[in-house]
Amino acid sequence: xxxxxxxxxxxASDAWRAGADSGRRLRQAYLAETGRAAIRVRxxxxxxxxxxxxxxxxxxxxxxxxYPIPLADADALIELSSGGVLDKTRFRVPHAGRxxxxxxxxxxxxxxxxxxxxxxxxxxxxxxxxxxxREVTDDRRxxxxxxxxxxxxxxxxSDRRRSA
Amino acid sequence: xxxxxxxxxxxASDAWRAGADSGRRLRQAYLAETGRAAIRVRxxxxxxxxxxxxxxxxxxxxxxxxYPIPLADADALIELSSGGVLDKTRFRVPHAGRxxxxxxxxxxxxxxxxxxxxxxxxxxxxxxxxxxxREVTDDRRxxxxxxxxxxxxxxxxSDRRRSA
Numbered sequence: 001x002x003x004x005x006x007x008x009x010x011x012a013s014d015a016w017r018a019g020a021d022s023g024r025r026l027r028q029a030y031l032a033e034t035g036r037a038a039i040r041v042r043x044x045x046x047x048x049x050x051x052x053x054x055x056x057x058x059x060x061x062x063x064x065x066x067y068p069i070p071l072a073d074a075d076a077l078i079e080l081s082s083g084g085v086l087d088k089t090r091f092r093v094p095h096a097g098r099x100x101x102x103x104x105x106x107x108x109x110x111x112x113x114x115x116x117x118x119x120x121x122x123x124x125x126x127x128x129x130x131x132x133x134r135e136v137t138d139d140r141r142x143x144x145x146x147x148x149x150x151x152x153x154x155x156x157x158s159d160r161r162r163s164a
Numbered sequence: 165x166x167x168x169x170x171x172x173x174x175x176a177s178d179a180w181r182a183g184a185d186s187g188r189r190l191r192q193a194y195l196a197e198t199g200r201a202a203i204r205v206r207x208x209x210x211x212x213x214x215x216x217x218x219x220x221x222x223x224x225x226x227x228x229x230x231y232p233i234p235l236a237d238a239d240a241l242i243e244l245s246s247g248g249v250l251d252k253t254r255f256r257v258p259h260a261g262r263x264x265x266x267x268x269x270x271x272x273x274x275x276x277x278x279x280x281x282x283x284x285x286x287x288x289x290x291x292x293x294x295x296x297x298r299e300v301t302d303d304r305r306x307x308x309x310x311x312x313x314x315x316x317x318x319x320x321x322s323d324r325r326r327s328a
Contacts, residue, residue, distance in 0.1 A: 031196070031198070031200075031201050031203060031217060032195070032196030032197070032198045032201065032203060033196070034195070034196045034246050035246075036195075036244045036245070036246060037195050037196065037241075037244040037245075039195060039196060039203050039217075051215070051217075051231065053195060053203075053215075053241060053244065055244055056244075063240070065233070065237050065240070065241060067215065067231050067233060069229070069231060073229050076227070076229070077201075077217060077229060080200045080201040080217065080219055080220075081200070081201075082198045082199075082200060
Protein backbone atom coordinates (compact mmCIF):
# COMPACT_ATOMS: atom_id res chain seq x y z
CA UNK A 1 0.00 0.00 0.00
CA UNK A 2 1.12 3.48 -0.85
CA UNK A 3 -0.24 6.54 0.83
CA UNK A 4 -0.57 9.08 -1.92
CA UNK A 5 -0.85 12.82 -1.32
CA UNK A 6 -0.95 14.93 -4.43
CA UNK A 7 -1.63 18.46 -5.48
CA UNK A 8 -2.91 19.21 -8.95
CA UNK A 9 -2.71 22.37 -11.03
CA UNK A 10 -3.78 23.50 -14.45
CA UNK A 11 -0.93 24.23 -16.84
CA ALA A 12 -0.73 27.80 -18.10
CA SER A 13 2.08 27.64 -20.67
CA ASP A 14 4.31 25.27 -22.61
CA ALA A 15 7.43 26.36 -20.73
CA TRP A 16 7.54 23.00 -18.89
CA ARG A 17 8.53 21.23 -22.11
CA ALA A 18 12.11 22.54 -21.85
CA GLY A 19 12.75 20.47 -18.72
CA ALA A 20 10.62 17.42 -19.51
CA ASP A 21 11.59 13.83 -20.21
CA SER A 22 10.29 12.05 -23.32
CA GLY A 23 7.05 10.99 -21.60
CA ARG A 24 5.12 7.78 -21.17
CA ARG A 25 1.87 7.04 -22.93
CA LEU A 26 -0.86 6.05 -20.46
CA ARG A 27 -4.12 4.42 -21.50
CA GLN A 28 -6.49 3.82 -18.63
CA ALA A 29 -10.08 3.13 -17.70
CA TYR A 30 -12.12 2.63 -14.55
CA LEU A 31 -13.72 -0.72 -13.82
CA ALA A 32 -15.80 0.97 -11.15
CA GLU A 33 -15.98 4.00 -8.91
CA THR A 34 -17.93 3.88 -5.68
CA GLY A 35 -18.13 6.38 -2.87
CA ARG A 36 -15.31 4.44 -1.22
CA ALA A 37 -12.94 3.26 -3.95
CA ALA A 38 -11.96 3.58 -7.59
CA ILE A 39 -10.62 0.57 -9.49
CA ARG A 40 -8.41 1.46 -12.45
CA VAL A 41 -6.73 -0.46 -15.24
CA ARG A 42 -3.71 1.26 -16.78
CA UNK A 43 -1.53 0.32 -19.73
CA UNK A 44 1.88 2.03 -19.83
CA UNK A 45 3.55 2.59 -23.22
CA UNK A 46 1.49 -0.29 -24.61
CA UNK A 47 3.91 -2.69 -22.94
CA UNK A 48 2.98 -3.18 -19.27
CA UNK A 49 -0.16 -2.90 -17.19
CA UNK A 50 -1.34 -2.45 -13.61
CA UNK A 51 -4.60 -2.85 -11.73
CA UNK A 52 -4.97 -0.18 -9.06
CA UNK A 53 -7.43 0.35 -6.23
CA UNK A 54 -7.53 3.87 -4.82
CA UNK A 55 -9.49 4.83 -1.77
CA UNK A 56 -11.98 7.64 -2.32
CA UNK A 57 -10.29 11.01 -2.14
CA UNK A 58 -10.34 12.74 1.20
CA UNK A 59 -8.83 16.04 0.13
CA UNK A 60 -5.45 15.48 -1.45
CA UNK A 61 -4.74 12.20 0.37
CA UNK A 62 -5.56 8.72 -0.95
CA UNK A 63 -4.47 5.18 -0.30
CA UNK A 64 -3.33 3.29 -3.35
CA UNK A 65 -2.92 -0.44 -3.95
CA UNK A 66 -1.29 -1.39 -7.23
CA TYR A 67 -0.74 -4.81 -8.84
CA PRO A 68 1.00 -5.66 -12.11
CA ILE A 69 -1.24 -7.65 -14.48
CA PRO A 70 -0.69 -9.26 -17.89
CA LEU A 71 -1.16 -6.90 -20.83
CA ALA A 72 -3.79 -9.16 -22.40
CA ASP A 73 -5.81 -9.06 -19.18
CA ALA A 74 -5.62 -5.27 -19.17
CA ASP A 75 -7.07 -5.04 -22.66
CA ALA A 76 -9.93 -7.34 -21.70
CA LEU A 77 -10.54 -5.50 -18.41
CA ILE A 78 -10.70 -2.15 -20.23
CA GLU A 79 -13.60 -3.67 -22.19
CA LEU A 80 -15.39 -4.26 -18.87
CA SER A 81 -14.90 -0.69 -17.70
CA SER A 82 -17.57 1.88 -16.98
CA GLY A 83 -17.06 5.25 -18.65
CA GLY A 84 -14.58 6.06 -21.37
CA VAL A 85 -10.93 5.32 -21.87
CA LEU A 86 -8.42 8.03 -20.94
CA ASP A 87 -5.44 8.61 -23.18
CA LYS A 88 -2.64 10.85 -22.03
CA THR A 89 1.09 11.31 -22.18
CA ARG A 90 2.74 11.86 -18.83
CA PHE A 91 5.96 13.87 -18.69
CA ARG A 92 8.25 14.20 -15.70
CA VAL A 93 9.55 17.70 -15.04
CA PRO A 94 11.92 18.49 -12.17
CA HIS A 95 11.32 21.79 -10.38
CA ALA A 96 12.65 23.13 -7.07
CA GLY A 97 13.69 19.74 -5.76
CA ARG A 98 10.44 17.97 -6.67
CA UNK A 99 9.35 15.95 -9.67
CA UNK A 100 6.23 17.29 -11.33
CA UNK A 101 4.14 15.15 -13.64
CA UNK A 102 2.52 16.91 -16.57
CA UNK A 103 -0.40 15.03 -18.18
CA UNK A 104 -1.20 16.00 -21.75
CA UNK A 105 -4.55 14.47 -22.62
CA UNK A 106 -5.58 13.30 -26.07
CA UNK A 107 -8.77 11.75 -27.42
CA UNK A 108 -11.94 12.98 -25.71
CA UNK A 109 -9.91 15.10 -23.29
CA UNK A 110 -7.74 16.75 -25.95
CA UNK A 111 -6.88 20.30 -24.91
CA UNK A 112 -6.56 19.52 -21.21
CA UNK A 113 -3.11 19.70 -19.60
CA UNK A 114 -2.67 19.28 -15.85
CA UNK A 115 0.37 19.10 -13.57
CA UNK A 116 0.60 17.03 -10.38
CA UNK A 117 3.15 16.85 -7.65
CA UNK A 118 3.33 14.21 -4.95
CA UNK A 119 4.06 15.51 -1.47
CA UNK A 120 5.11 13.84 1.77
CA UNK A 121 2.28 15.23 3.89
CA UNK A 122 -0.63 17.57 3.43
CA UNK A 123 1.24 20.44 5.10
CA UNK A 124 4.37 20.14 2.91
CA UNK A 125 5.41 23.37 1.22
CA UNK A 126 5.18 23.31 -2.56
CA UNK A 127 6.79 25.91 -4.80
CA UNK A 128 4.65 25.89 -7.94
CA UNK A 129 6.62 26.27 -11.18
CA UNK A 130 6.02 29.46 -13.19
CA UNK A 131 4.18 27.49 -15.89
CA UNK A 132 1.31 26.31 -13.66
CA UNK A 133 -2.00 28.14 -13.23
CA ARG A 134 -4.88 27.60 -10.88
CA GLU A 135 -4.81 24.76 -8.34
CA VAL A 136 -7.53 22.14 -8.93
CA THR A 137 -6.66 19.54 -6.26
CA ASP A 138 -10.17 19.62 -4.80
CA ASP A 139 -12.08 20.08 -8.06
CA ARG A 140 -13.75 16.74 -8.77
CA ARG A 141 -14.16 17.53 -12.47
CA UNK A 142 -10.42 17.01 -12.88
CA UNK A 143 -10.28 13.63 -11.16
CA UNK A 144 -9.26 11.12 -13.78
CA UNK A 145 -12.33 8.99 -13.00
CA UNK A 146 -14.50 12.06 -13.64
CA UNK A 147 -12.76 12.79 -16.94
CA UNK A 148 -13.51 9.21 -18.01
CA UNK A 149 -17.23 9.88 -17.48
CA UNK A 150 -17.45 13.49 -18.56
CA UNK A 151 -14.51 14.29 -20.82
CA UNK A 152 -13.15 17.78 -21.38
CA UNK A 153 -14.60 17.75 -24.92
CA UNK A 154 -18.10 17.91 -23.38
CA UNK A 155 -17.42 20.77 -20.99
CA UNK A 156 -19.22 24.04 -21.64
CA UNK A 157 -17.30 27.13 -22.71
CA SER A 158 -17.90 28.69 -19.31
CA ASP A 159 -16.51 25.58 -17.58
CA ARG A 160 -13.42 25.86 -19.71
CA ARG A 161 -13.07 29.56 -19.00
CA ARG A 162 -13.20 28.79 -15.30
CA SER A 163 -10.43 26.31 -16.04
CA ALA A 164 -8.04 28.92 -17.36
CA UNK B 165 -8.05 -15.11 -17.73
CA UNK B 166 -10.27 -18.01 -16.87
CA UNK B 167 -13.57 -18.62 -18.54
CA UNK B 168 -15.85 -19.80 -15.76
CA UNK B 169 -19.08 -21.69 -16.36
CA UNK B 170 -20.86 -22.81 -13.22
CA UNK B 171 -24.16 -24.26 -12.16
CA UNK B 172 -25.46 -23.64 -8.68
CA UNK B 173 -27.95 -25.60 -6.58
CA UNK B 174 -29.45 -25.37 -3.16
CA UNK B 175 -28.43 -28.15 -0.78
CA ALA B 176 -31.25 -30.33 0.49
CA SER B 177 -29.50 -32.56 3.04
CA ASP B 178 -26.26 -33.05 4.93
CA ALA B 179 -25.41 -36.25 3.05
CA TRP B 180 -22.60 -34.43 1.19
CA ARG B 181 -20.55 -34.26 4.40
CA ALA B 182 -19.60 -37.94 4.13
CA GLY B 183 -17.56 -37.28 0.97
CA ALA B 184 -16.25 -33.80 1.77
CA ASP B 185 -12.72 -32.58 2.44
CA SER B 186 -11.97 -30.50 5.55
CA GLY B 187 -12.95 -27.23 3.87
CA ARG B 188 -11.39 -23.82 3.43
CA ARG B 189 -12.61 -20.72 5.21
CA LEU B 190 -13.37 -17.90 2.76
CA ARG B 191 -13.85 -14.30 3.82
CA GLN B 192 -14.73 -12.00 0.96
CA ALA B 193 -16.19 -8.63 0.07
CA TYR B 194 -16.96 -6.66 -3.07
CA LEU B 195 -15.12 -3.45 -3.81
CA ALA B 196 -17.70 -2.67 -6.46
CA GLU B 197 -20.32 -4.22 -8.69
CA THR B 198 -21.33 -2.52 -11.91
CA GLY B 199 -23.52 -3.76 -14.71
CA ARG B 200 -20.34 -5.00 -16.37
CA ALA B 201 -18.02 -6.29 -13.67
CA ALA B 202 -17.71 -7.30 -10.04
CA ILE B 203 -14.45 -6.71 -8.15
CA ARG B 204 -13.92 -9.06 -5.23
CA VAL B 205 -11.36 -9.36 -2.43
CA ARG B 206 -11.06 -12.84 -0.93
CA UNK B 207 -9.03 -14.10 2.01
CA UNK B 208 -8.50 -17.88 2.10
CA UNK B 209 -8.00 -19.58 5.47
CA UNK B 210 -6.77 -16.27 6.87
CA UNK B 211 -3.44 -16.89 5.16
CA UNK B 212 -3.60 -15.84 1.50
CA UNK B 213 -5.62 -13.40 -0.55
CA UNK B 214 -6.69 -12.67 -4.11
CA UNK B 215 -8.21 -9.76 -5.98
CA UNK B 216 -10.65 -10.95 -8.63
CA UNK B 217 -12.49 -9.21 -11.44
CA UNK B 218 -15.46 -11.11 -12.83
CA UNK B 219 -17.38 -10.02 -15.87
CA UNK B 220 -21.10 -9.56 -15.30
CA UNK B 221 -22.93 -12.86 -15.47
CA UNK B 222 -24.36 -13.81 -18.83
CA UNK B 223 -26.25 -16.90 -17.72
CA UNK B 224 -23.87 -19.38 -16.17
CA UNK B 225 -20.79 -18.10 -18.01
CA UNK B 226 -18.37 -15.47 -16.70
CA UNK B 227 -14.85 -14.36 -17.38
CA UNK B 228 -12.63 -14.25 -14.33
CA UNK B 229 -9.31 -12.47 -13.75
CA UNK B 230 -7.58 -13.30 -10.50
CA TYR B 231 -4.44 -11.82 -8.90
CA PRO B 232 -2.72 -12.77 -5.64
CA ILE B 233 -2.32 -9.82 -3.28
CA PRO B 234 -0.67 -9.37 0.12
CA LEU B 235 -2.86 -10.33 3.08
CA ALA B 236 -2.46 -6.90 4.66
CA ASP B 237 -3.72 -5.28 1.44
CA ALA B 238 -6.74 -7.57 1.45
CA ASP B 239 -7.71 -6.53 4.97
CA ALA B 240 -7.44 -2.85 4.01
CA LEU B 241 -9.34 -3.39 0.75
CA ILE B 242 -12.17 -5.15 2.57
CA GLU B 243 -12.53 -1.91 4.55
CA LEU B 244 -13.09 -0.09 1.24
CA SER B 245 -15.78 -2.50 0.08
CA SER B 246 -19.41 -1.75 -0.60
CA GLY B 247 -21.88 -4.09 1.06
CA GLY B 248 -21.12 -6.59 3.76
CA VAL B 249 -18.45 -9.20 4.25
CA LEU B 250 -19.28 -12.80 3.32
CA ASP B 251 -18.03 -15.60 5.53
CA LYS B 252 -18.31 -19.17 4.36
CA THR B 253 -16.58 -22.51 4.49
CA ARG B 254 -16.13 -24.18 1.13
CA PHE B 255 -15.95 -27.96 0.97
CA ARG B 256 -14.96 -30.03 -2.04
CA VAL B 257 -17.11 -33.07 -2.70
CA PRO B 258 -16.44 -35.47 -5.58
CA HIS B 259 -19.51 -36.84 -7.35
CA ALA B 260 -19.90 -38.70 -10.65
CA GLY B 261 -16.51 -37.60 -12.00
CA ARG B 262 -16.91 -33.94 -11.07
CA UNK B 263 -15.82 -31.89 -8.07
CA UNK B 264 -18.68 -30.10 -6.38
CA UNK B 265 -18.08 -27.16 -4.06
CA UNK B 266 -20.43 -26.81 -1.11
CA UNK B 267 -20.51 -23.36 0.51
CA UNK B 268 -21.74 -23.27 4.08
CA UNK B 269 -22.37 -19.65 4.98
CA UNK B 270 -21.97 -18.16 8.42
CA UNK B 271 -22.47 -14.66 9.82
CA UNK B 272 -25.28 -12.72 8.13
CA UNK B 273 -25.93 -15.59 5.70
CA UNK B 274 -26.04 -18.32 8.34
CA UNK B 275 -28.46 -21.05 7.30
CA UNK B 276 -27.69 -20.86 3.61
CA UNK B 277 -25.90 -23.79 1.97
CA UNK B 278 -25.32 -23.90 -1.78
CA UNK B 279 -23.47 -26.28 -4.08
CA UNK B 280 -21.67 -25.31 -7.28
CA UNK B 281 -20.09 -27.29 -10.04
CA UNK B 282 -17.83 -25.93 -12.75
CA UNK B 283 -18.51 -27.27 -16.22
CA UNK B 284 -16.57 -27.17 -19.47
CA UNK B 285 -19.32 -25.64 -21.58
CA UNK B 286 -22.91 -24.57 -21.08
CA UNK B 287 -24.23 -27.74 -22.75
CA UNK B 288 -22.20 -30.13 -20.58
CA UNK B 289 -24.24 -32.82 -18.90
CA UNK B 290 -24.31 -32.61 -15.09
CA UNK B 291 -25.53 -35.41 -12.88
CA UNK B 292 -26.71 -33.66 -9.71
CA UNK B 293 -25.86 -35.50 -6.49
CA UNK B 294 -28.83 -36.81 -4.46
CA UNK B 295 -28.22 -34.20 -1.75
CA UNK B 296 -28.89 -31.14 -3.98
CA UNK B 297 -32.25 -29.44 -4.36
CA ARG B 298 -33.49 -26.76 -6.70
CA GLU B 299 -31.11 -25.20 -9.26
CA VAL B 300 -30.48 -21.47 -8.66
CA THR B 301 -27.86 -20.73 -11.34
CA ASP B 302 -29.93 -17.87 -12.77
CA ASP B 303 -31.38 -16.57 -9.50
CA ARG B 304 -29.57 -13.31 -8.80
CA ARG B 305 -30.41 -13.44 -5.08
CA UNK B 306 -27.87 -16.21 -4.71
CA UNK B 307 -25.02 -14.40 -6.44
CA UNK B 308 -22.36 -13.83 -3.84
CA UNK B 309 -22.34 -10.10 -4.62
CA UNK B 310 -26.10 -10.04 -3.94
CA UNK B 311 -25.68 -11.89 -0.64
CA UNK B 312 -23.14 -9.26 0.41
CA UNK B 313 -25.80 -6.58 -0.09
CA UNK B 314 -28.89 -8.44 1.00
CA UNK B 315 -27.86 -11.32 3.25
CA UNK B 316 -29.98 -14.41 3.83
CA UNK B 317 -30.74 -13.22 7.38
CA UNK B 318 -32.86 -10.41 5.85
CA UNK B 319 -34.87 -12.61 3.50
CA UNK B 320 -38.57 -12.97 4.19
CA UNK B 321 -40.02 -16.31 5.29
CA SER B 322 -41.69 -16.74 1.91
CA ASP B 323 -38.34 -16.08 0.13
CA ARG B 324 -36.81 -18.80 2.26
CA ARG B 325 -39.65 -21.22 1.60
CA ARG B 326 -39.13 -20.66 -2.10
CA SER B 327 -35.50 -21.53 -1.42
CA ALA B 328 -36.24 -24.97 -0.11
